Amino acid sequence: GEDVEQSLFLSVREGDSSVINCTYTDSSSTYLYWYKQEPGAGLQLLTYIFSNMDMKQDQRLTVLLNKKDKHLSLRIADTQTGDSAIYFCAESRANDMRFGAGTRLTVKP
Amino acid sequence: DADVTQTPRNRITKTGKRIMLECSQTKGHDRMYWYRQDPGLGLRLIYYSFDVKDINKGEISDGYSVSRQAQAKFSLSLESAIPNQTALYFCATSDALLSTDTQYFGPGTRLTVL
Numbered sequence: 001g002e003d004v005e006q007s008l009f010l011s012v013r014e015g016d017s018s019v020i021n022c023t024y025t026d027s028s029s030t031y032l033y034w035y036k037q038e039p040g041a042g043l044q045l046l047t048y049i050f051s052n053m054d055m056k057q058d059q060r061l062t063v064l065l066n067k068k069d070k071h072l073s074l075r076i077a078d079t080q081t082g083d084s085a086i087y088f089c090a091e092s093r094a095n096d097m098r099f100g101a102g103t104r105l106t107v108k109p
Numbered sequence: 110d111a112d113v114t115q116t117p118r119n120r121i122t123k124t125g126k127r128i129m130l131e132c133s134q135t136k137g138h139d140r141m142y143w144y145r146q147d148p149g150l151g152l153r154l155i156y157y158s159f160d161v162k163d164i165n166k167g168e169i170s171d172g173y174s175v176s177r178q179a180q181a182k183f184s185l186s187l188e189s190a191i192p193n194q195t196a197l198y199f200c201a202t203s204d205a206l207l208s209t210d211t212q213y214f215g216p217g218t219r220l221t222v223l
Contacts, residue, residue, distance in 0.1 A: 008149065031209055042113070042199055042214030043152070088151060092210050096142075096167060101151040 004100035006089050011106045018076040020103045022089030025070060029091040032065060034074045037086040037102065046074070046087070081107045112136045113215040115200050121221045122190050130185045130218050132200030140203040141183035142212065143167075143175060145196040152199065158183055159205065190222045 005023045012018045024032065030051050035043040049056045049063045049072070056063045062075040076083055086102040116131045132141065140159050144152040144167075154167030158177040172194060174186045187194055197219050201212040 004151070033211070035214075040216075042216045043201075043212075044214070045211050048209055048211065096154050096157060097210065097212060098154075099144075099152040101149050 003098045004089055004091055006087075006100040006103045008101060009104050009106070011108060012079050014079060014081060014107055014109050016079055018074075018079045018083065018105055018107075020074045020076075020087050020089075020105065022072040022074075022100055023070055024072065024089070024091045024098075026091055026093060026098070027067070027070065029093060031092045032063075032072050033088075033090040033092070033097070034061075034063065034072075035088040035090060035099075037088065039085075043088060076105075079105075079107050081109060083107055111216065113200060113202055113213055115198075115215040115218050117218060118216065119219045121223065123223050124191055126190050128187050128190055128220070130198055130200075130220070132183045132185070132215055134181055134183075134200075134202045134213075134215075136202055136204070136213060137180075138202040138213070139180065139205045141177065142201040142203075143173075143183065143185045144199045144201065145169070145194075146199060146217070147196050155185065187220075187222075190220075192222045195220060195222045 003025050033048040034046040036046045037043045060077045064073045084107045088102045089100040113134045142157040143155040156175040176184045197217050200215040203212045
């Protein structure tokens with residue numbers, strides 16, 4: 001089964017906030033990441049958080065980390081149609097990185 | 110210009126054929142990776158390389174082989190392609206000197222095995 005789990009779909013209205021959730025299993029992960037994949041393109045790093053942090057904010061993006069529950073979330077404020085994409089949660093391990101299945105965010109006008 | 114490039118971008122082949130996917134990078138990174146993406150399964154690691162001639166198996170290496178003859182190039186081969194290897198393949202790189210291990214992805218190769 002998946003080591004990193006995410007819901008597959010999320011739909012929001014333009015201007016609303018989007019919250020994408022992720023659970024991971026490796027408590028020793030040093031960094032946790034959010035990547036964005038637009039149609040026909042590869043993955044691009046959106047943001048990352050170090051495991052000893054609870055929160056990281058970067059413009060419209062807020063990452064929350066709950067290490068006790070191994071839960072990571074990405075909040076996108078004032079969601080725009082250009083935010084429509086697949087968002088992947090990922091955790092770093094000793095020699096590799098594990099990705100979730102991706103959450104497809106659809107933004108309706 | 111893209112830092113990580115993949116060729117070809119699309120490939121259709123038949124069962125039993127040998128094919129090679131190429132990845133090149135201009136980022137000067139030591140580490141390179143090959144992933145496959147399947148709907149609903151996310152990315153799964155096939156092979157990775159931390160330096161020239163260094164090769165390591167990932168989560169799903171069966172049926173694949175790789176070659177890292179130069180720092181900038183990492184190729185993925187399917188010795189005898191089968192239909193369940195139909196997927197989107199991504200190459201990625203990372204800088205060993207950075208503790209964050211952020212990976213930079215190529216645009217992907219869509220492979221169809223008939």
